Amino acid sequence: MEFEIIAKCHTTHARVSRMTMTHGTTYLPTFMPVATQGAMKGLTSQQVEALGVTLILNNTYHLNLRPGTKVLDAAGGAHKFQGWRKNLLTDSGGFQMVSLSSFTKITEEGVLFASPYTGEPTMLTPEESIGIQHSIGADIIMQLDDVVHSLTTGPRVEEAMWRSIRWLDRCIAKHKSSGRTDRQNLFAIVQGGLSPDLRQKCLDEMVKRKDDLPGYAIGGLSGGEEKDIFWKIVKQCAEQLPEDRPRYCMGIGFAEDLLVCVALGVDMADCVFPTRTARFGVALTRDGPMNLRLDRHRTSFFPIDANCPCLTCSSGMSRAALHNLVTHETVAAHAITQHNLVFQASVMGGARDAIIEGRFPQYLKDFFQRYFADAAYPRWCVDALRSVNVDILEGIENPRIVEGKGAKWEYSNKIPKQKKP
């Protein structure tokens, strides 16, 4: 991997960088859409590339179940299998095992889980996780970590943190012995729950292994923890991680979360949210999420966003037309998915330009002012951005502020949970 910082924000910790791997260049900060099982929910790889996406995520747990490593090996890896020629990232599979398997037991050896097909106990070790990820062949692969829910407290959190470090060493050893370090880049995952102390210990250990690690992820967050704690942990991690390594915050997808994380020094994020919410008929816009199922869109004969370059908006497909299709035809999901991925990419692309041109603080202010115009500023966003010297309330008369999560979801009947891949 070649990683080069192009520009830094003079106020916040945000930066713009160029990350070049076997399958091309991805400019950071970026959002990575999730193609769990090797397809982006109804779209073809060509369509995804046309949206301006250069880095997507596949889930190791799922691809290992289907099609399995034998098929992937025979196909020559997941890129060829799904016809994707840009960069690809895979997770370790650990998170899904813990969250999706009915039975999971973690031992020093690895994760013991119930096979979803046979129900039999199956062991996934750090070495096996890396082995599977070698078959998939993603440009970025993740270490197997000992996942605990972000709300877990007590000694289990510390145990998981230390075990994740030991497993990192096993992953590094396995990866180095494979001879694939030139094609696949192993990222470590910083753990330590919501404790700054444990996070610090984990950071110290993992940074020591920097020579074997082309990048770092911040894990164990976005599991329903207080946003106030979330941003402080992200900030702590981003500040401590090496300047010359990309930083990936796992499971982040709301526009406000993305921009706060970018301001705190995060380069990459992923989430199923934009594609999943599309299937529920929710389009993302700079004015907040828009639930196209609601009756008030029935006679809106204009696009989701007239200025949006996506194929849905530029074809003139109206909100009314989408309202009529949502929940009846998959075409609506495809159309909104395309729009949402372009929206995510444009929020991040806009951030890149703003950072390069030295106007990122203003970009943040403008974005938040518009996004929350008919709602209230989430307190945690205000605080997080103040911690990096941007006051998004500056010049706003009598700003409305809301405590707690403050995510804009009054539009939607269904509140999607954010999840780590």
Added chain:
Amino acid sequence: MSGATARPPPVLSFKLLSVPATPFSPRLGLARLIRSSTEVIDVVTPGLFLHTSRGHVPHLSVDHISLMAKQMPWLHASFEGFLETLPPTPTLQPGPQPLHTFFGLPAASHIISLSLRDPADVQERPPDGDDYLSSMTIRGVRKIEPSFYRSYVSCVQPDIIIALSDIPFTLPPFSQKRMTKSIDRTIRWLGEILKSRPSMEITDNIRGNNIFVSLVGGTNAAARRAFSQNLLGPLEEGSNLSSVRPQTIPRLDDHISGYVLEMAQLRLELSASLSCGNDSSSTKEPTQAINQLLKASLSPLPADKLRVVHSSISPHEMLRLISLCGIDLFDSYWAQKAADWGIALDFSFPVSTSRDDTGPTRRSDGKRDVGHNLYHTGYAFDFRGLVGGPMHGCSCLACAPSFTKPIPHSSLEFVNDGCEEDAPAFTRAYIHHLLHTHEMSAHALLVSHNITVLQDFFAAIRSTLSADAPQFDTEVARFETEYDGDMRIIEEGRRAWEEVDCARGKGRLARERGTI
């Protein structure tokens, strides 16, 4: 209602390009829609149009429809899906070409025909009345009067309007009396659509439009003939004679530009009457019975008008209808539906003589399938493209994908050359995987492929017809000998689809919940 503007309705013409030996011989033709001097859309026949649901080809995004526009410019839509809320949403669409705009289809490149009901939908529904048609919506049954339909279509301005017809959707078989009623109503409703309405604004006069009529009469050849003869009769003025301008319309048929034959309903009635054995006209082979019935409908009518078939079920049937009834246009419904069931079509016309083992399975009775059931585990390691044999030329999204210039999202990407180039074909193994993991992309790729295969099939039919018309029947016979006309593969695919769908047990659902 809004919608109607000064723009005159487009003109549809149909010209036979060959002189058929009999009124039912296979024929070549050209359907041309002239919107303006610069906007002309041609459809060569025998040809195809797309079946849509709520104005969209299921699984195919609008950008993909526009990629196919040159080959498949004609889409058929039904209005029923818009009747759940009144007034129907498309009637509120502002601007010119409301229906095109609403569907996101540029009028310069697409023809839209519109009927009230979906011709493929034969679910049982309450009977129609003398002055209304029962329409099914997700919010229950709606009674649609001919005048409503008239105002809807004059509002949304489709290029071609299919007149209302009273087809019984209660359980067949039907009595003679019911059949007579059906014919009378359809004729009367047609008259109401064609009549000029001095009481209405001029824009409600849709007589200048292109109107198709569905040829009714069920499985009774005499009834079908009677209906067609009625079309040649004068337009009967209704009971409100005094309010009608004293302008006479010589014949109903003079205002009709095409005849529609709805196979789904006919097939349903035919199987019902076959099982009852009470209809002498349909005791023969069903395929033969169908030909007879269609001929009964067409024989009284002028032979030079467009003949359109909805919901054909196989390439065999399409060939027969072209060869024996002189049908001009078909919807691609069965091929689109096959994509739902995981079938990738793979057949050639004329039947290829080259020996190869990449094509679909040959069954124990010697018949080859017309496609691959990609649910089958045998495809898990099959890294070939969808079509086997010598015809690697399929130009669909799966067989010939190509990259287009990506949307740039920051100034950095302008220097990054996004290159447009061809991509490798998607493999059977990949689509097999997508089907078993419930990924919608499988159906997007398959529907594009199946429509393209059907398109190529029709191009081959046309070139065979134009090169050597007598040879055509020989090729049809060879095709019937080679390929399984019972289409067993479709039913197998449908079952596999069901099984995989049911296998979405608890574990799988939990998994999906976590990831989708």
